[in-house]
Amino acid sequence: MGDPNMETALRWANELGPSPTLPSSLQDVTERSKLVYAINTSNLANSLFADFHRNLSIVEKAKCQNAIARLSRAYMSDVTDDKVLVNISLRLWSGCLSAAKTIAFQTMDGPNTPEKRELIFTQIEFNAQEDPIYRAGVEAAPTFKRLLKEGYSFEGVSKNSVVRRYP
Numbered sequence: 001m002g003d004p005n006m007e008t009a010l011r012w013a014n015e016l017g018p019s020p021t022l023p024s025s026l027q028d029v030t031e032r033s034k035l036v037y038a039i040n041t042s043n044l045a046n047s048l049f050a051d052f053h054r055n056l057s058i059v060e061k062a063k064c065q066n067a068i069a070r071l072s073r074a075y076m077s078d079v080t081d082d083k084v085l086v087n088i089s090l091r092l093w094s095g096c097l098s099a100a101k102t103i104a105f106q107t108m109d110g111p112n113t114p115e116k117r118e119l120i121f122t123q124i125e126f127n128a129q130e131d132p133i134y135r136a137g138v139e140a141a142p143t144f145k146r147l148l149k150e151g152y153s154f155e156g157v158s159k160n161s162v163v164r165r166y167p
Helices: 004-016 029-041 043-051 058-073 082-103 114-130 132-147
Strands: none
Touching: 004 082, 029 058, 029 082, 029 132, 058 082, 082 114, 082 132, 114 132
């Protein structure tokens, strides 16, 4: 089973509209990883992790989305619409973290086995086929893991998976 936080992030992005086009500022996989890292290490991430498990009020959700937009501007200077900034950031974060947690040697739930990776990547790959920004996040997962100086494994992940694009 995937991370419910990432599923909620993707649901929020879908509520903002369809998947936009990946902006030129995020064509480089390293830049994508830096944005995900910034979101994940910010105080925002702590509140996201806590709040995705409950329904936020409209005001709380708007505050959260405004914070994502503010943080994301530094990484997407070619995107001026806050709604699009948030949409892209949530999709990218969801795809990258979903894949990064799955290729990790272990998570808070224990070791990742090849069987677990294969099962979880079935859903990740489905989402990646449907959503180009989510796919760009999945592609960035190995780079993100290197940014964190953490090891990872593709054992159990299909040879054709997009997560292998930038190993």
